Amino acid sequence: MTVSLAAAHVLNTAGQLLTALPDPEPLAPPGFEAVSTILAWAKWVGLIAAILSLIAVAVMFMFNSRRGEGGEHVKTFVSILVGVMIIGAATALVGFISGS
Template sequence: MVFAHATQAVTEVVLSLPFDLPDPDPVQPPGTEGFTSIMGWAKWIALAVCILGLFAAGALMAIQSRRGEGGEHVGKIGMALGGTIVISAAASLVGFLVG
């Protein structure tokens, strides 16, 4: 009981203090413009590979469906879609961090 009151008192004191934390704007270091261009190219190439992977998985599914093996390619489609999600999330995260 005493610990709870002490914790509450410390919390109230800390929260009542005027904190003025700095919030600087993100600035890209000079000379790194080429790096952002390379990241854009890598994103484009990676997404193109994922799209080609979807095309290939769909074509293999259509060809092998007559033999009863079409369902095996659903995992490949899932992996290609998962790769697209990871690439898009990484690009968005880097874009957020860079500014």
């Protein structure tokens, strides 16, 4: 038996053993309902802050468009929108990254 054939056999056997391992779904321990409530409140506060930020950027657009400087706040507007997307998709992003 050659070394490469032996290595392939070992890797094949290890792969079969690893696929047989259990992969349980994540489950919060009892008494952690408060953590879910805190996370829900944090998401709510983050989205309220994003709404207020979008209103502030719209007001800056309005005042600066009269002076011909309206396009300077587009970067701020896009940054706020990216933040809103991250806040809204936080749970899905963490689940995707962790593989659950």
